[in-house]
Amino acid sequence: MRHVIDGVRYNVESYGNGFPAILLHGFTGDSSNWTPFLERWGKQSKLFMVDIIGHGKSDAPEELERYHMLSVVDDLFLLMEKLKIQKADFVGYSMGGRLALSFAAKYPTKVRKLVLESASPGLESDIERKQRIKEDEKLAAFIEEKGIADFVDYWENIALFASQKRLPIERQKQIREQRLLNSTQGLANSLKGMGTGSQPSWWLELSDLKVDMLLITGALDRKFCQIAKKMQNIANHAEWITVSDCGHTIHVENAEKFGTIVEGYLSNARS
Secondary structure (H helix, E strand, O other), rough: OOEEEEEEEEEEEEEEEEEEEEEOOOOOOOHHHHHHHHHHEEEEOOEEOOOOOOOOOOOOOOHHHOOOOOHHHHHHHHHHHHOOOEEEEEEEEOHHHHHHHHHHHHHHHHHEEEEEEOOOOOOEEEEEEHHHHHHHHHHHHHHHHHHHHHHHHHOOOOHHHHHHOOHHHHHHHHHHHHHHOHHHHHHHHHHHHHOOOOOOOOOHHHHHHHHHHHHHHHOOOHHHHHHHHHHHHHHHOOEEEOOOOOOOOHHHHHHHHHHHHHHHHHHHOOO
């Protein structure tokens, strides 16, 4: 179902019954990424799978300011109001995890629990942020010049997703086909507007954030294991689980284990 928020149509799929849980996919993903978990999680949670702006069946507007992280956070807040959700759990992967954490930083009373898969609070220094913005803008220009197919060829071969090459060919094909459904404008603007360099850094706010959070990383993804370890040391309400023999996309590489971890964490949540 589509909901218009400040002129932008957001596609939201829902499933199940119970306490609300908002599921946020990663860059180049969409709401269908959560399909393998619906039956399992839907027994205890009312699931809302959002296509983030510029992705899936949601709009991909031209105006770059609509993609700024805090603008998308405000869209999520208004979306919750439309859906009559007072408070929710959030499960976010990578970009979706950064969005979930940003939402919790701005609207902590609207969040019961956070599950952050391979996600970060942004970059700590101005130098890091400026460098990352340059890299993301270069990548956005590549998308605009070469188109989605050439970009997906590049994206699926970056080091971050090396461990996905061990997946069955049919599964790799499914992931590729879903990525190809995105729009050039949507992905380019998403990189420029809510990339890791463009978003606010939440490192200094972590210690004050009173929301319970679960950090999940793949043992093969050393960079995000280091980030999760640091987050756990700073945040007072953070747990961290590492899944062996997995890289950046635990929900793809070991869906059974990921599904069990999230189910257990959310079922132990208190309202």
